[in-house]
Amino acid sequence: MQISTKFTIAVHIITCIDYFKDTLPVTSSFLAGSVGVNPVIIRGVMSKLKEAGIIAISQGKSGITLARPLTEITFYDVYKVTDGVNETGLFHMHENPNPNCPVGRNIQMAMVGKLQDIQAVMEQKMQETTIADVAVDIRRKIKQAG
Amino acid sequence: MQISTKFTIAVHIITCIDYFKDTLPVTSSFLAGSVGVNPVIIRGVMSKLKEAGIIAISQGKSGITLARPLTEITFYDVYKVTDGVNETGLFHMHENPNPNCPVGRNIQMAMVGKLQDIQAVMEQKMQETTIADVAVDIRRKIKQAG
DNA sequence: CTTGCCTGTAATTTATCATATTACAGGCGG
DNA sequence: CCGCCTGTAATATGATAAATTACAGGCAAG
Numbered sequence A, B: 001m002q003i004s005t006k007f008t009i010a011v012h013i014i015t016c017i018d019y020f021k022d023t024l025p026v027t028s029s030f031l032a033g034s035v036g037v038n039p040v041i042i043r044g045v046m047s048k049l050k051e052a053g054i055i056a057i058s059q060g061k062s063g064i065t066l067a068r069p070l071t072e073i074t075f076y077d078v079y080k081v082t083d084g085v086n087e088t089g090l091f092h093m094h095e096n097p098n099p100n101c102p103v104g105r106n107i108q109m110a111m112v113g114k115l116q117d118i119q120a121v122m123e124q125k126m127q128e129t130t131i132a133d134v135a136v137d138i139r140r141k142i143k144q145a146g
Numbered sequence C: 001c002t003t004g005c006c007t008g009t010a011a012t013t014t015a016t017c018a019t020a021t022t023a024c025a026g027g028c029g030g
Numbered sequence D: 001c002c003g004c005c006t007g008t009a010a011t012a013t014g015a016t017a018a019a020t021t022a023c024a025g026g027c028a029a030g
Helices: A005-020 A028-035 A039-051 A076-081 A100-129 A131-145 B005-020 B028-035 B039-051 B075-082 B104-125 B130-145
Strands: A054-060 A063-066 B055-058 B063-066
Touching: A005 A028, A005 A039, A005 A054, A005 A063, A005 A076, A005 A131, A028 A039, A028 B104, A039 A054, A039 B039, A039 B055, A076 A100, A100 B005, A100 B028, A100 B104, A131 B104, B005 B028, B005 B039, B005 B055, B005 B063, B005 B075, B005 B130, B028 B039, B039 B055, B039 B075, B063 B130, B075 B104
Parallel strands: none
Antiparallel strands: A054 A063, B055 B063
């Protein structure tokens, strides 16, 4: 199982807002065209990014703007918002081990800490990566070949 | 989205094989009872663990046995076998970014390496954790309270 | 060598979740 | 005030995980 496309969609959105901010009006339909998904998906992701204080949205003939610089938006910030991180965790434990079996009775307790540790190193790595890193790569690539 | 329960089921299975190896005949039905899932799921997981050289299976009135000590079976070994790791990766990128948009045209290239790095730290942490660590915790807990 | 239990696996069903799509209410700016 | 845009509910579709049934084949005990 995998982390949903909402995460990479959100990264794409944020990168676009930055890239086009001085050129075009950035709307959910425009973003939907660039990302290649339905505008409603974009709106849902935008809505969560707004709640998290990552972007600012003004209705009407508007503009979506970044609420803070790209260097201060980490992959983890976006991941936490777009996927339901805290609820269940990255791992999905089987839910009905047999309480009459000594192993079944204790397996969850024995595993949960270890799984959390694994998830923690992943999240820490995500905190070290920012959307600015992506934007830099994209601008370099565009200069090279378009 | 999450890593499937097959992973924790496999850890449970391996722990059980070790725990009961001198006491009971360990079969897929017995394991299904301890894990709390259908025996067919157990057989499927066992089959993959066999392919990977982690357990040995003998048909007939048999016994499932470990092919190597618990200290040499890492979470990563099990994860790689039970989930389809190499195929798609942990992250699921949106698949149809617009090639006519400079951002859409380059977003995948800009993200893939960063996502792989994140996955890599997670997998390395998994390589540092072995099923023996789980077995130790379980035996300690059983001694304490049953 | 035969019999019974067990594995291997295909086929079908059910449940869940992600994404797509339609529809419409509400808000802001020109 | 009018038109475009966001916010969001409701529904449909598709993919995937897990449950379940069914049965062919193998090994070991006797």
